[in-house]
Amino acid sequence: MNRYLEIFSELEKEILAGKFLPGDLLPSENQLAAKYQVSRETIRKALVLLLENGYIQKIQGKGSIVLDIRRLDFPISGLTSYKELQQSQHFQSETIVPYIEKKFLDGEEAVKVGLPLKQKIWKLVRQRKIDGEFIILDKDYLLASVIPELSKEVAEDSIYRYIEDELKLVISYAQKEIIVEPATLEDRQLMTLKKEDSHVVVVRSHVYLDNTQLFQYTESRHRMDKFRFVDFARRRKI
């Protein structure tokens, strides 16, 4: 592990544990450099990570102030799998896989998901059951050339864990879009919608590996009343 990542994790852990409270100053960069026996630039790389993740605010001449992080009932910010969310947020959930198949997409489908027409694709549908209700419907399309094998069991657990830990691939970035769409017949069949739920919130993502290859298109369909997206944003200068 890199030094600056280690130091970031350490400081993050301390902040989350309440060792530093909102409004507190972290030790100065020179003090941290001495403590961790690294150069100041290495400390600064760790602090940049804290900054970007909303843990601290740096003020020139003053120091690094710890911010108040209300952590997030149900964030879909960033690039995080459902399984990881469930674990970090500690909610109970069951996943059901009503559909999983490896096939060629027809033209219309291929255009919609932005994946190549001529390659085999894993298409699967997953229902997410929380408190006895089907709140979320995930529709996934994965390049079979990247993920040759896939099973119901893996889909019920975590595809990302399988891709990263078993296949040793590196998931890197995604382009995401959130819109609201009329509920489809499929939504009504596979989700617990009330009569008056005319629409669902749809999170579409194109996900890429670290070699810039597109390998996944996902549509995560949420019941309106249960949808919540939380984010931390910094104002971009220039």
Place this chain on the structure above:
Amino acid sequence: MNRYLEIFSELEKEILAGKFLPGDLLPSENQLAAKYQVSRETIRKALVLLLENGYIQKIQGKGSIVLDIRRLDFPISGLTSYKELQQSQHFQSETIVPYIEKKFLDGEEAVKVGLPLKQKIWKLVRQRKIDGEFIILDKDYLLASVIPELSKEVAEDSIYRYIEDELKLVISYAQKEIIVEPATLEDRQLMTLKKEDSHVVVVRSHVYLDNTQLFQYTESRHRMDKFRFVDFARRRKI
């Protein structure tokens, strides 16, 4: 201006201008260092900015690959004012200010917006008219101790421009939340909603200055069919 910010802007401009196409490699870090007459670390800081903004992907041993940036019909990612969006996206829009007042909040309102009860607050409502329809309703609450004066004219133009250029304050970061809510009576009065529009998409933000002071709460209410949120996300290691 900093060297690395200059270099970032320069490279960003070149990418947007199509001087580098998706899939192209940027010049190597050493070549860029030579070209701009700076050290390699300075180049690397500029490249980190390109990376975070989704312009490039770096691959060790290979180089910095330019990504395909579909730029974003209507992004609310990041921390960007409506006026800035309108200018960068080149859409026509008119802003109407049906309400603007400086007052103390009542208890219920203060709790909801998370601003202090004992201080005067600018409360204002803005209707955003696009293609003849009121698509967005913005409700703003601003600390009067931070923004002592505010006028309808400023509110119709850009409050952020006023805060940054006139008051010389630095807007720094925000915590944002996106949810779907039933449309209120006020929504129906001030927005162009169809009968069947039972809900609106609400983007709530708490916005902070660089000294970590909370100075604004905003509620941006969108007609469902016109709402779109686009984001670029990187997978976080660890």
Place this chain on the structure above:
DNA sequence: TAGTGGTCTAGACCACTAT
């Protein structure tokens, strides 16, 4: 093997905050 990006250093000078 040559060239690329990834990490880290030890030091310098500057801008800002606090006292």
Place this chain on the structure above:
DNA sequence: TAGTGGTCTAGACCACTAG
């Protein structure tokens, strides 16, 4: 004025890609 963070350097060594 002392201490903080912000920028920048010139160099080192490592891990990885590609011919």
